[in-house]
Amino acid sequence: MLAKYRLFRAWSENNLEIYFKFLRRHQSPFEEATHFSTLLDKLYGIEGIEPAKAEWRELFVRVEYATLNPGSLHSFIEFYNWVIEQLRMT
Numbered sequence: 001m002l003a004k005y006r007l008f009r010a011w012s013e014n015n016l017e018i019y020f021k022f023l024r025r026h027q028s029p030f031e032e033a034t035h036f037s038t039l040l041d042k043l044y045g046i047e048g049i050e051p052a053k054a055e056w057r058e059l060f061v062r063v064e065y066a067t068l069n070p071g072s073l074h075s076f077i078e079f080y081n082w083v084i085e086q087l088r089m090t
Helices: 033-044 070-088
Strands: 015-019 060-064
Touching: 033 070
Parallel strands: none
Antiparallel strands: 015 060
């Protein structure tokens, strides 16, 4: 059965939002705390992506387009390649 995941929501104004609840669905590898922690570490390790406030850190993060330079944009794309690879393995 093909699972559907909402990877992020892109806004035309100036940002995109990553809602982690859609990545932590039942039978997702990110449902496990250690795997989800790895996801957060990889995402927040990208230059220009700041962790959300503590109370929102595990719910969602907003990424301003202006903060992604060519290098960090490449890292962001690589991050999503990794996310998709992890989801496909389940």
